[in-house]
Amino acid sequence: MSSLYEEIKSAPASDIPVRQITVNVNGEPRTANVEPRLLLVHLLRQAFKLTGTHSGCDTTNCGACTVLFDGRPIKSCTMLAVQAEGHNVETVEGLASASELNPIQEGFKQEHALQCGFCTPGMMMAAKALLEENLNPTEDEIRWALSGNLCRCTGYQNIVKAVLWAAEKMRAELN
Amino acid sequence: MYPSRFKYESPKTIAEAIKLLDAGKGEAKILAGGQSLVPMLKLRFAFPEQLVDINNIPGLDYIRFDADGSLHIGALVRHEHLEKSVEITNRQPTIAAAAPLVADPIVRTRGTFVGSVCHADPQGDWAATMIALHGYLVVQGPKGKRNIDMKDFVLGPYANALNYNEIAIEAVIPAPKGVARGGYLKLERRVGDFATASVAVSLDMSSDTVLGAGFALAGVGGKTIDANEAASALIGQKLTDATIAKAAALVAAKAEPRTDHRGSAEYKRHIIETFVKRILIANSEQKVA
Ligand SMILES: Cc1cc2nc3c(=O)[nH]c(=O)nc-3n(C[C@H](O)[C@H](O)[C@H](O)COP(=O)(O)OP(=O)(O)OC[C@H]3O[C@@H](n4cnc5c(N)ncnc54)[C@H](O)[C@@H]3O)c2cc1C
Numbered sequence: 001m002s003s004l005y006e007e008i009k010s011a012p013a014s015d016i017p018v019r020q021i022t023v024n025v026n027g028e029p030r031t032a033n034v035e036p037r038l039l040l041v042h043l044l045r046q047a048f049k050l051t052g053t054h055s056g057c058d059t060t061n062c063g064a065c066t067v068l069f070d071g072r073p074i075k076s077c078t079m080l081a082v083q084a085e086g087h088n089v090e091t092v093e094g095l096a097s098a099s100e101l102n103p104i105q106e107g108f109k110q111e112h113a114l115q116c117g118f119c120t121p122g123m124m125m126a127a128k129a130l131l132e133e134n135l136n137p138t139e140d141e142i143r144w145a146l147s148g149n150l151c152r153c154t155g156y157q158n159i160v161k162a163v164l165w166a167a168e169k170m171r172a173e174l175n
Numbered sequence: 176m177y178p179s180r181f182k183y184e185s186p187k188t189i190a191e192a193i194k195l196l197d198a199g200k201g202e203a204k205i206l207a208g209g210q211s212l213v214p215m216l217k218l219r220f221a222f223p224e225q226l227v228d229i230n231n232i233p234g235l236d237y238i239r240f241d242a243d244g245s246l247h248i249g250a251l252v253r254h255e256h257l258e259k260s261v262e263i264t265n266r267q268p269t270i271a272a273a274a275p276l277v278a279d280p281i282v283r284t285r286g287t288f289v290g291s292v293c294h295a296d297p298q299g300d301w302a303a304t305m306i307a308l309h310g311y312l313v314v315q316g317p318k319g320k321r322n323i324d325m326k327d328f329v330l331g332p333y334a335n336a337l338n339y340n341e342i343a344i345e346a347v348i349p350a351p352k353g354v355a356r357g358g359y360l361k362l363e364r365r366v367g368d369f370a371t372a373s374v375a376v377s378l379d380m381s382s383d384t385v386l387g388a389g390f391a392l393a394g395v396g397g398k399t400i401d402a403n404e405a406a407s408a409l410i411g412q413k414l415t416d417a418t419i420a421k422a423a424a425l426v427a428a429k430a431e432p433r434t435d436h437r438g439s440a441e442y443k444r445h446i447i448e449t450f451v452k453r454i455l456i457a458n459s460e461q462k463v464a
């Protein structure tokens with residue numbers, strides 16, 4: 001395997017210290033030894049084997065790598081893993097409980113909001129950030145909040161419907 | 176794409192950060208929001224020996240209007256903080272108009288106002304906004320603090336007037352003598368794209384008379400364009416069809432657009448003139464207290 005994470009494990013440059021970091025991922029502390037240049041997306045996928053977070057464009061454009069960092073959405077291809085030391089990171093794996101889908105996941109299922117599914121984890125995390133701030137978003141507000149996430153398949157229509165569906169269910173659960 | 180190797184420090188104070196920059200002798204770089212620097216590291220357009228991450232320095236994320244009316248934006252204020260700030264919406268229309276147009280909503284949660292100004296991208300929205308607002312940066316180095324006026328700050332594409340051992344700690348926008356008006360318009364091909372052409376306008380109004388004005392452009396030149404000279408068409412006057420047309424023509428004359436995949440030079444210059452007019456007309460129609 002020649003993933004960067006493996007490379008870093010085998011060949012740390014002598015003058016660059018590898019550091020041990022602990023990141024709270026989906027509520028659990030996870031520890032890894034990383035070189036500073038490792039990106040958060042690679043920490044999640046390769047060190048923690050959480051491959052739900054996708055790496056699409058690798059140029060900060062597509063949003064497939066979106067995770068929540070202390071509750072706010074970020075593109076994990078554009079943050080260093082060392083920067084997450086001591087912070088809370090939520091990934092798509094944290095959405096469902098053992099027995100139940102999160103309403104956002106259910107919404108995507110109900111409304112057929114995915115085809116290839118590549119963008120879906122990022123879309124759902126961006127949607128989660130929106131719904132945490134605003135449980136009653138308009139269609140416009142949803143489109144706006146998801147405008148940093150690209151989908152090459154669906155045409156977005158059903159993604160917007162899925163978030164509306166989730167919002168309605170979450171409001172109903174509050175009452 | 177992996178960045179080349181670098182050392183990483185995350186100091187807790189500005190003084191420590193300056194010490195690291197100083198020791199780096201030009202090979203150390205500040206990491207703020209990382210929304211320009213990390214992509215550049217990945218493309219290996221940038222390959223510093225050392226990164227100095229300022230995100231863990233407390234107390235740099237303030238948006239503050241002082242009693243004298245000046246606006247202070249700390250080095251860790253993110254684009255989304257400005258977008259969501261009620262005070263900015265109420266008191267600083269140029270910044271309020273630009274904030275939702277910078278990048279996309281996810282980039283805006285991390286990228287900083289001051290980092291964007293320092294990055295001095297010819298297409299960047301905040302350097303243009305700061306020039307139009309006659310702002311300055313407070314920077315700190317081993318010998319203490321100094322102010323750098325925005326008109327002297329952007330030296331060229333991605334080049335600013337900071338020494339290698341200096342940090343920009345805040346951006347300051349001087350108080351208006353009257354009421355702050357203005358706006359920002361940007362033409363982009365899609366959400367999150369850089370500007371095809373954009374215009375920042377600041378106005379300082381007393382009743383319906385213009386006390387001061389500022390103009391700057393992004394996306395239409397090799398660097399951020401300072402078009403503040405055009406203020407001469409408005410100062411001491413009212414916003415009328417004639418003064419607006421004169422100012423818009425002066426601003427458009429300052430643009431240095433080039434024909435590219437985003438449009439022809441002629442088209443971009445036309446957009447600039449139209450945008451200046453639109454912003455000024457919108458402000459002439461607002462009743463000023
Ligand atoms: C997909 C995408 C779309 C974008 N679209 C736009 C857009 O439409 N308009 C726009 O204006 N920008 C856009 N950007 C850029 C974005 O606004 C960046 O956030 C901004 O340019 C840099 O701010 P930062 O805090 O992320 O700085 P960083 O990336 O951390 O740093 C940028 C540079 O500034 C230096 N620096 C940072 N802070 C300081 C400081 N306090 N003192 C001294 N030097 C400092 C760094 O050393 C580095 O050289 C986009 C970025 C992406 C990824």
Ligand code: FES
Nearest residue numbers: 056057058063077
């Ligand atoms: S992989 Fe991070 S934005 Fe595309």
Ligand code: FES
Nearest residue numbers: 115117151152153
């Ligand atoms: S479902 Fe294929 S990219 Fe969105």
